[in-house]
Amino acid sequence: MGQTVLSIHLDALAHNYHYLRSKIEPKTNFMGVVKAFAYGSDAEAVALKLQELGIDYLAVAYVSEGICLRKAGVEKPILVLHPQLENLTDLVAYQLEPSIYSFRVLKAWLAVIKPTKETAYPVHIKINTGLNRLGFSANEIASLSAFLEQQPVLKVASVFSHLAATEDPQENSFTLQQIQSFKQQYQVLCEKLPNKPWQHILNTSGILNYAAEAQFDMVRSGIGLYGFGNDAQYDSMLKPIAQLHTIISQIHELQAGDTIGYNRAHLAQNNMRIGVIPLGHADGIGRQYGNQKGQVWAQDQLVPIVGNVCMDMMMIDLSNVPHAQEGDTVCIFGKQPTAVDLAATANTISYELITGISQRVKRQILP
Numbered sequence: 001m002g003q004t005v006l007s008i009h010l011d012a013l014a015h016n017y018h019y020l021r022s023k024i025e026p027k028t029n030f031m032g033v034v035k036a037f038a039y040g041s042d043a044e045a046v047a048l049k050l051q052e053l054g055i056d057y058l059a060v061a062y063v064s065e066g067i068c069l070r071k072a073g074v075e076k077p078i079l080v081l082h083p084q085l086e087n088l089t090d091l092v093a094y095q096l097e098p099s100i101y102s103f104r105v106l107k108a109w110l111a112v113i114k115p116t117k118e119t120a121y122p123v124h125i126k127i128n129t130g131l132n133r134l135g136f137s138a139n140e141i142a143s144l145s146a147f148l149e150q151q152p153v154l155k156v157a158s159v160f161s162h163l164a165a166t167e168d169p170q171e172n173s174f175t176l177q178q179i180q181s182f183k184q185q186y187q188v189l190c191e192k193l194p195n196k197p198w199q200h201i202l203n204t205s206g207i208l209n210y211a212a213e214a215q216f217d218m219v220r221s222g223i224g225l226y227g228f229g230n231d232a233q234y235d236s237m238l239k240p241i242a243q244l245h246t247i248i249s250q251i252h253e254l255q256a257g258d259t260i261g262y263n264r265a266h267l268a269q270n271n272m273r274i275g276v277i278p279l280g281h282a283d284g285i286g287r288q289y290g291n292q293k294g295q296v297w298a299q300d301q302l303v304p305i306v307g308n309v310c311m312d313m314m315m316i317d318l319s320n321v322p323h324a325q326e327g328d329t330v331c332i333f334g335k336q337p338t339a340v341d342l343a344a345t346a347n348t349i350s351y352e353l354i355t356g357i358s359q360r361v362k363r364q365i366l367p
């Protein structure tokens with residue numbers, strides 16, 4: 001392989017898409033969430049593949065992400081989950097659809113859209129049902145409905161909310177309460193609207209655990225498309241689309257008493273064999289993985305990261321892998337260990353590890 005590469009396996013993406021689709025009714029629309037470089041992979045390649053697979057909608061966090069997709073030839077409707085007010089003009093230019101989550105955003109949006117020739121421009125109303133992140137609160141919905149009735153320039157294409165704990169069975173009653181509140185607020189909002197917008201609330205774990213209760217007109221999946229289901233049983237049905245590999249740059253034989261890396265953080269108790277690999281905290285593998293927390297795959301076994309992770313490099317313990325050589329491939333995450341396994345060693349989740357792989361790491365797209 002010859003260098004550090006994050007390989008993106010589009011066949012695994014197709015597998016995950018079909019698996020998630022099999023959990024919902026054929027008529028339910030599917031929104032692929034491709035924010036943050038498609039969770040650290042490659043947003044353009046992933047979005048184009050999803051488009052080919054027949055995805056109904058895409059979602060990004062910011063306007064700039066949507067513009068990149070349009071420039072790459074993505075034609076499906078794109079929801080921008082968190083548009084910034086400075087970028088609203090670009091939103092229209094690229095036919096991106098905003099999430100409107102407060103009266104402040106609604107008024108800013110009207111100021112931008114009214115002077116254009118647009119009519120019935122699709123927008124998506126976000127309701128806060130308990131996550132307490134973005135969204136209109138319950139006591140604003142009636143006045144929002146009355147306000148929207150006066151705005152034919154807008155078309156409410158969908159009404160949505162986001163669940164706080166779909167992966168956690170212990171929070172089942174809270175999740176059902178959020179779903180109930182969403183249904184009620186949808187009714188109130190629709191009282192004065194000329195059309196019946198789509199409703200959607202489920203994320204990946206929602207699709208896996210609440211499809212019967214709440215799939216409505218559309219579901220939104222991010223992490224599931226990338227191969228993780230926030231649960232060992234679902235993980236086994238999905239395939240991670242991204243694999244991070246690198247190669248051993250150099251091997252050292254150390255004597256007992258030698259130390260490794262900055263701050264001499266690791267002291268060799270016995271003679272040791274260590275490998276240096278070209279991947280560090282600037283690539284998204286943070287210092288929390290150092291000092292024998294994280295483990296990577298060398299030859300035929302998991303080996304610990306030793307010493308502090310440096311900016312561009314880290315050292316791994318090859319004492320039990322005498323046959324490992326300079327130039328050999330090392331798997332940081334992929335099939336073994338998975339991103340879930342590696343993330344767990346630093347008390348975090350797959351989402352954080354995979355989205356943090358920096359743009360310096362070369363992406364290789366495989367069919």
Ligand SMILES: *Cc1c(COP(=O)(O)O)cnc(C)c1O
Pocket residue numbers: 033035081162202203204205220221222223224
């Ligand atoms: C990121 C995001 C999702 C995707 O969630 P997953 O758990 O990755 O499926 C869905 N909806 C909203 C509003 C989001 O911000």
